[in-house]
Amino acid sequence: MTVAPSTIGTDPTSSPTPVLVTQRADRVWIAKLLTWAGFSVEGNSREDALSKLDQQVKAQLADGEIAYLDLPLAPTKNPWLAIAGKYQDDPNWEEYQTAIAEARQAANAIEGIELEGDTI
Known part of the structure; x- marks a missing residue:
């Protein structure tokens, strides 16, 4: 008991x-x-x-027993895999990365944060 x-x-x-x-x-x-x-x-x-x-x-x-079943789990899909590599051949990718870095540096300057080599 x-x-x-x-x-x-x-x-x-x-x-x-x-x-x-x-x-x-x-x-x-x-x-x-x-x-x-x-x-x-x-x-x-x-x-x-x-x-x-x-x-x-x-x-x-x-009048019974405890039994166990091995049931299959539902497959899980990673939603990010559907868009992985989407921009690998985009000719504007480097320009886009540069614009992001410049925007981050400008935001950091406004906040008074100094970072060297701030890249993605």
Whole structure:
């Protein structure tokens, strides 16, 4: 049921699972399984709530099993690849780079920043 930190991972037939345990203003304890939706119980004490949650999970698993599927991930496309190299043969590229450098130097001069060799 409750796993002490020193015993986590020592039982090969179980897996420590995070549970949120809270107490309402009316002193009722609530235990919710954080990893599986729909598993939530109430108890008169912390231990009672955890015990009920343990029973609920074991009852659900009695007729089934936890299985894992390897599902393919959606391919991710880098949006920058579509325009990579777009200007490699542009005859105005160097002129454009020079204009950017001059604009940056002018902006730096206005702000009082002196940079040597300010190029892109």
